[in-house]
Amino acid sequence: MLPQFELLKPTSLEEACQLGYNLGNRARFYAGGTDVLVEMHKGQSKPGYLIDIKGLDELKGIHYSPEKGLKIGALTTHHELEVMPLIKEKYPVLLDGISRIGSVQIRQRGTIGGNICTALPSADSVAPLLVLDARVTIRGLAGQREVPLENFFEAPRQTVLAQGELLSYILVPPATRYSGAAYLKFTRRKAMDLALLGVAVYLECEPDLVRCQQVRIALTTAGPTPLRARQAESYLKGKDITDSVLQQAGVIAAAEAKPRTSWRSTAEYRQELLKVLLHRAAQIAYARLKSEG
Numbered sequence: 001m002l003p004q005f006e007l008l009k010p011t012s013l014e015e016a017c018q019l020g021y022n023l024g025n026r027a028r029f030y031a032g033g034t035d036v037l038v039e040m041h042k043g044q045s046k047p048g049y050l051i052d053i054k055g056l057d058e059l060k061g062i063h064y065s066p067e068k069g070l071k072i073g074a075l076t077t078h079h080e081l082e083v084m085p086l087i088k089e090k091y092p093v094l095l096d097g098i099s100r101i102g103s104v105q106i107r108q109r110g111t112i113g114g115n116i117c118t119a120l121p122s123a124d125s126v127a128p129l130l131v132l133d134a135r136v137t138i139r140g141l142a143g144q145r146e147v148p149l150e151n152f153f154e155a156p157r158q159t160v161l162a163q164g165e166l167l168s169y170i171l172v173p174p175a176t177r178y179s180g181a182a183y184l185k186f187t188r189r190k191a192m193d194l195a196l197l198g199v200a201v202y203l204e205c206e207p208d209l210v211r212c213q214q215v216r217i218a219l220t221t222a223g224p225t226p227l228r229a230r231q232a233e234s235y236l237k238g239k240d241i242t243d244s245v246l247q248q249a250g251v252i253a254a255a256e257a258k259p260r261t262s263w264r265s266t267a268e269y270r271q272e273l274l275k276v277l278l279h280r281a282a283q284i285a286y287a288r289l290k291s292e293g
Contacts, residue, residue, distance in 0.1 A: 002037070005040075007049075008049055008052065009052045010051065013166070017166060021163050023049050023051075027050070028050055034114065054075060054111075058139075058168065059073050067174065068174065069173045070170075070171070070174075072112060076113070078102075078108075078112060081094065082098055082107060092288060093128040093181035094132065096183035101125065113167045117159060119153050119158055121223060121225055122220050122221045124198060124220070129172065130150055131202035131217065131218045132216075134173075135149060135170075136168075137168045137171065139166050140166070150228060178207060180202075181202040182288065185197075186277055197259070197270050197273050198277075199219055201215070201285045202216040203282065203286055204289075209289065217253060217278065222274060232252040235249055246282045254272070
C-alpha cells in the first residue's frame with residue numbers, strides 16, 4: 001500500500017515551483033510515477049505531498065532544427081522518443097538507451113526528465129545524452145539556468161536542483177558529419193533488468209574516416225553517478241581507429257572507472273566487462289560513422 005499523501009495539481013510551472021519551494025522535503029514532484037510510486041510502495045519514500053506536474057504544457061514538446069539541434073521537454077515519455085523517426089535517424093545512440101528502459105508499459109509512462117532526475121548511476125538515457133554533449137535547462141522561482149548534463153549529478157539520487165527547481169528541457173546539439181555513437185547495456189538476463197554496466201561511445205572523425213578527431217565515452221553503473229571516461233577519451237583522440245586502439249581504450253576506461261561490488265556483480269567483474277563493452281560499443285559507433293560519412 002501507498003502511504004497517505006495529499007495530491008496537488010498546479011496549473012502552471014511557476015505555481016509548481018512555488019509549491020516545491022514552500023513544501024521542501026515534505027513533497028515530491030510526480031509525472032510518470034514509475035520511480036516515485038514504486039519507492040513509496042516499498043516504504044523508501046513517504047512524502048506528505050505529491051505535486052502532479054504531468055499536465056504542465058511548459059514541460060512538453062520535442063523540437064528539432066539542423067542549426068540548433070534537439071530540444072526535449074522533460075515530460076516527454078520514453079515511448080514518444082522511441083517511435084519518433086527523427087531519433088532513429090539523427091540520434092540512434094539515444095534510441096539505444098531509451099529502448100532498453102524497463103518494459104513497454106514503463107516506457108509509456110516514464111519520462112526522460114524523471115529518468116534523469118532520479119539520478120541513479122544505472123539510468124539508461126543518461127550515458128547516451130552525455131556522449132551527445134547534452135545540456136539541461138532548469139526552472140525555479142529565480143528564473144532559468146542552463147547546466148551541462150555532466151554537472152547535473154552530485155551523488156546517487158542527488159542533483160544540483162535546488163528547492164523548488166524543476167528540470168524543464170534537455171538540449172542536444174545537432175548531429176555532426178563524420179560522427180557516430182552507440183550505447184550498449186549488459187544485464188544478467190535478456191529481459192527487463194537494470195544494467196550491470198552500460199557504455200556509450202561517441203566518435204567523430206576527420207574526413208578520411210580513420211583518425212579520431214573527437215571522442216566522448218560515458219559509463220553507467222561504473223561509479224556513484226553516470227560518468228565520463230576522460231582518460232580513455234584523451235588516449236583515443238588523434239589516433240587512427242583500429243581494434244588494438246579501441247581495446248586499449250577499454251583497458252584505460254576500466255582503470256579509471258569506480259564500480260562497486262553489490263549482490264548483482266563484483267566490482268572486478270564490472271571492470272573486466274567494461275573492457276569488452278567499450279570495444280563493442282566503439283565498433284558500432286564507428287560503423288555508424290562510416291555509413292553516414
